[in-house]
Amino acid sequence: MKIAASLVALAIALVLVSTAPASEPLKALIVDGQNNHGCWPRTTKMMKKYLEDSGLFTVDVVTHAPQGADPNFKPKFTDYAVVVSNFGHGAAAWPAETKTVFEDYVRGGGGLVVIHAADNSFPEWPAYNEMIGLGGWGNRNEKSGPYVYFGEDGKLVRDTAPGPGGSHGPQIEFPIVIRDAGHPVTKGMPATWMHAKDELYDSLRGPATNMEVLATAWCPKTKRHEPMIMTISYGKGRVFHTPMGHETYSQECVGFITTLQRGSQWAATGTVSVPLPADFPTAEKPSSRPAG
Ligand SMILES: [Zn+2]
Structure with a gap:
């Protein structure tokens, strides 16, 4: 009898799994309105399209x-x-x-994606600083948390020495170096790929708790490997953070587009199904899709 009951339960479970909506789109919300980057109305449209183009999201x-x-x-x-x-x-x-509603949302398991200057926002909001892991400007300094970078030995450094948080040099093309190739967001990416022209944020500071750095970029200004792709857990919520994406041409980079799509899916679900596109940048060559 026990076996029969188990079989019935298994059959019911299989029916439930097979009838579950497999491709229900994920709902994404872009919030904007105040940004020192004048291109923000355009980059919102671009990111909306990138997410919709993945076939995974309504935005x-x-x-x-x-x-x-x-x-x-x-x-x-x-x-x-x-x-x-x-x-x-x-x-x-x-x-x-x-x-408060936002903190409860992320803590309760909501996803958050932080793009470029979004890590400049709200320096006085402790929970936000925990969510983003690292931030810059807005009078951030050693009181905001350590300056986090990778040493030449490939190890993460949490530098608590006094100093300002957030800086960048001239815009350049720069290589992104994957530090965790096993994470769903970075899986299959070339070990190094060339990012399109962008601001290379350096000297970011923050609580950096429950944070993993998936990729870095060597900064000619600080001569350090600065975090470029990060994940943070906040309560049950997943946060994906990239300081890339200064201008429209920075966001036309296929590396940025793929990272945004994957990072957003990961923040929403904890898994990634977005494949690496054929036009993904290589170690030597950046690759862009003009947004038109
Ligand atoms: Zn910028």
């Missing part, structure tokens, strides 16, 4: 008032599997209630 956008605080900025985060921030430096603090 909504909620835009904060352009100046000052916005008491009406109350996105329904819990409707989404992942929130992508296209905010930037100097963004006004979100309403207290929105901050």
Whole structure:
């Protein structure tokens, strides 16, 4: 009888699995509205298209008032599997209630994707700094947390010496070096790939707790290997963070596009099914898709 009951249970389980919606699109929300990068309306459109092009996402956008605080900025985060921030430096603090709802959303298992200057935002918001792991500018310094980089020995360094958080040199093309090839986001990527012209953020600082650095870039200015692809866990939530993506041409990089698609899927679900495209950059050659 026991075996028969187990078989019935197994049959029911199989039916449930087979009838589960296999390709229900993931809901993504891009939040924007205040960014020191004037291209933000364009990069929001580009990132929306990149996510939709993956075939995995439907994407909504909620835009904060352009100046000052916005008491009406109350996105329904819990409707989404992942929130992508296209905010930037100097963004006004979100309403207290929105901050609390957002913290609960990520802590409860929501996904967050942090692009470029979104790691400049909200220096005074402790929970946000924990979510992004590392940030820059906004008077960030050693009090914000250690400066995190990779040493020549390939080991992660948490440098607590005093100094400002956040800097960059002239825009250049630069190689991205994969440090964890086993992570779903980086799996199958060339060990080194050439990123299109971008700002190479350096000297980022933050709590850097529960953070893994998946890729770095050697910075000619600091002569250190700066974090370029990071994952952070915050409660049950997954955060994907890349300081890449300064301008539209930076976001046209196929490496950026693939990393965004994979990072967003990972933040939403913990898994990645986005394949590496045939036009992915190589160690020597960057590769871009003009957004038109
Ligand atoms: Zn920038």
